[in-house]
Amino acid sequence: MIRMLLRVLGDDYARAMRRTVALMTVTAVVEGLSYALLVPVLAALLGDDPARAVPWLAGFGGAVAVYAVLRYFSDLSGMRVGTTMLRGMYYRLGEHLARLPIGWYDTGRVGEVSIMASRGLLQAMGVSAHLLAPFVSACVTPLTIVVVMTAFNWQLGLAALVAAPIVAAIQAWTARSMAATDHERHTRDKEATGRVIEFLQAQPVLRAGGRTGERFDLLDDSLREVQRASRRTVLTVLPGAVGLTLTVQAIFTALLVLGAYLVIGGSIGAAEILTILVLAARCADPLLSLSDIGGKLRGARSELDRLDTVLRTEPLPEPAEPLLPAGHDITFESVTFQHAGRTVIDDVTLSLPEGQRLAVVGPSGAGKSTLLQLLARFYDVGSGSVRVGGADVRSMNTEELMRRIAIVFQNVYLFDGTIEENVRLGRPDATDAEVRAAASAARLDEVVERLPGGWSANVGEGGALLSGGERQRVSIARALLKDAPIVLLDEVTSALDPVNEAAVHEGIERLMAGRTVVMVAHRLRTVQRADHIVFLDQGRLVEQGTHDELLRRGGRYADFWSIAMAPVASE
Numbered sequence: 001m002i003r004m005l006l007r008v009l010g011d012d013y014a015r016a017m018r019r020t021v022a023l024m025t026v027t028a029v030v031e032g033l034s035y036a037l038l039v040p041v042l043a044a045l046l047g048d049d050p051a052r053a054v055p056w057l058a059g060f061g062g063a064v065a066v067y068a069v070l071r072y073f074s075d076l077s078g079m080r081v082g083t084t085m086l087r088g089m090y091y092r093l094g095e096h097l098a099r100l101p102i103g104w105y106d107t108g109r110v111g112e113v114s115i116m117a118s119r120g121l122l123q124a125m126g127v128s129a130h131l132l133a134p135f136v137s138a139c140v141t142p143l144t145i146v147v148v149m150t151a152f153n154w155q156l157g158l159a160a161l162v163a164a165p166i167v168a169a170i171q172a173w174t175a176r177s178m179a180a181t182d183h184e185r186h187t188r189d190k191e192a193t194g195r196v197i198e199f200l201q202a203q204p205v206l207r208a209g210g211r212t213g214e215r216f217d218l219l220d221d222s223l224r225e226v227q228r229a230s231r232r233t234v235l236t237v238l239p240g241a242v243g244l245t246l247t248v249q250a251i252f253t254a255l256l257v258l259g260a261y262l263v264i265g266g267s268i269g270a271a272e273i274l275t276i277l278v279l280a281a282r283c284a285d286p287l288l289s290l291s292d293i294g295g296k297l298r299g300a301r302s303e304l305d306r307l308d309t310v311l312r313t314e315p316l317p318e319p320a321e322p323l324l325p326a327g328h329d330i331t332f333e334s335v336t337f338q339h340a341g342r343t344v345i346d347d348v349t350l351s352l353p354e355g356q357r358l359a360v361v362g363p364s365g366a367g368k369s370t371l372l373q374l375l376a377r378f379y380d381v382g383s384g385s386v387r388v389g390g391a392d393v394r395s396m397n398t399e400e401l402m403r404r405i406a407i408v409f410q411n412v413y414l415f416d417g418t419i420e421e422n423v424r425l426g427r428p429d430a431t432d433a434e435v436r437a438a439a440s441a442a443r444l445d446e447v448v449e450r451l452p453g454g455w456s457a458n459v460g461e462g463g464a465l466l467s468g469g470e471r472q473r474v475s476i477a478r479a480l481l482k483d484a485p486i487v488l489l490d491e492v493t494s495a496l497d498p499v500n501e502a503a504v505h506e507g508i509e510r511l512m513a514g515r516t517v518v519m520v521a522h523r524l525r526t527v528q529r530a531d532h533i534v535f536l537d538q539g540r541l542v543e544q545g546t547h548d549e550l551l552r553r554g555g556r557y558a559d560f561w562s563i564a565m566a567p568v569a570s571e
């Protein structure tokens with residue numbers, strides 16, 4: 001458990017953690033020894049000369065005082081290490097999540113990461129703050145007492161020692177049976193969290209469907225499953241907890257019987273046996289608390305396991321000796337890529353000279369967005385290569401690649417801050433004047449004028465206080481500010497009203513000027529003016545050329561064009 005904790009934490013915290021465990025162990029030994037001093041105290045009190053108990057009593061008082069001081073510092077150290085580790089882990093997890101390939105963020109991850117970042121981390125890091133000290137004490141204090149007990153009477157000491165393997169076996173057995181149910185409980189938890197998020201996000205759809213008062217069946221089912229899984233976990237732990245109580249009581253009874261036998265046999269005095277039994281009773285409490293602490297530790301361990309799995313997930317490999325691209329021309333060479341075992345890009349070869357515009361068209365699901373994502377290295381290709389300026393994107397430093405690419409997606413995510421802060425994400429070190437210039441080039445100033453707080457108005461979570469077109473303008477301003485030589489546009493002007501479309505179009509034109517552009521587009525005007533057009537169908541590149549060439553060919557693109565023109569003609 002400690003080893004796993006240290007691995008998850010990394011080397012930075014290992015020393016502090018080891019020091020804390022050492023301090024806790026010393027504290028537990030002193031606690032055991034202070035109890036052991038009760039033996040001579042009681043022996044003297046029950047013997048012929050009770051006054052002989054005074055120095056032992058003083059020793060006992062001193063030991064308790066030392067224990068109290070040590071306990072204070074070990075608890076403090078546990079708390080400190082716990083809170084420092086929690087902060088460190090948030091950073092470590094955040095940095096790692098930011099480096100994981102976009103492909104890792106499939107369905108179910110939202111729920112998993114939400115649980116991990118909130119409850120999981122708290123539970124895992126709470127080990128050192130709240131669980132480690134009681135756990136070390138519950139194991140080390142009884143062992144110290146038993147060693148002292150053995151020094152007084154080896155038969156009774158050995159009898160007490162029998163408890164150790166039995167208690168350990170019960171703990172191990174409970175841990176094993178709990179691991180399976182805990183995995184199921186976690187899966188259900190993750191699903192339920194995902195459903196809660198889905199329920200919140202789906203409010204407009206649910207209301208549009210007239211389901212205002214009704215319950216959301218999928219969420220209800222999910223919560224019922226969580227309840228069932230939790231009940232199963234409790235039932236699994238119960239035999240272990242009862243078993244532990246029975247074992248501790250049985251051992252205590254056995255000691256009592258053995259003690260009585262030894263007294264009757266005359267090999268030990270009644271006063272001694274009484275004091276030893278008092279000590280044995282002192283062992284019982286920490287041992288019994290093991291079942292409770294053990295349960296919590298197992299829960300924390302499961303969280304650590306999950307954290308460890310995420311932290312061990314490899315980001316896309318970075319090259320040992322990164323290459324720099326010579327220019328910004330783009331080449332796809334026999335690129336094949338699969339999503340969940342299904343080929344979505346199939347042997348695509350194309351090239352785009354620097355400064356030109358490529359339009360990718362094709363039916364829904366043809367793989368257009370995936371092509372853009374492979375260029376930005378959101379995923380690595382299955383086979384073939386994607387090159388920028390002659391350098392394979394896999395042989396480039398990811399930061400270097402991303403510095404050269406600005407992306408505008410159809411769905412724009414804005415952070416809950418001001419418009420200015422959201423635009424600045426494009427280039428955090430830009431001056432205020434540069435941010436304002438990018439914003440007005442994207443015709444964002446019109447939006448800002450309308451907002452009550454102007455530039456300092458908050459856009460709400462996800463940009464909820466702006467319309468789709470207004471959000472799009474922020475995203476274009478970000479890309480303009482970034483001023484990258486390659487621009488990727490993914491269906492940017494779909495689903496915009498005419499006013500917003502005109503504004504966005506103007507921004508896009510500014511963004512594309514003088515840059516290498518790859519765009520997924522449905523709008524005819526944009527496609528028509530591209531230098532090169534590729535038509536994708538089921539991941540295969542079925543046609544390519546200029547607009548005029550493809551129309552003359554009378555193939556798939558010509559069909560697409562005539563269908564796209566139809567509504568315009570009928571207006």
Ligand SMILES: Nc1ncnc2c1ncn2[C@@H]1O[C@H](COP(=O)(O)OP(=O)(O)OP(=O)(O)O)[C@@H](O)[C@H]1O
Pocket residue numbers: 106339340344362363364365366367368369370371
């Ligand atoms: N994360 C994913 N996991 C599994 N399959 C995926 C994933 N993302 C996309 N796909 C599948 O890959 C195929 C290509 O998707 P892509 O989004 O590239 O198509 P597209 O041509 O851009 O479609 P559209 O025009 O509808 O946006 C689709 O069949 C889609 O279902």
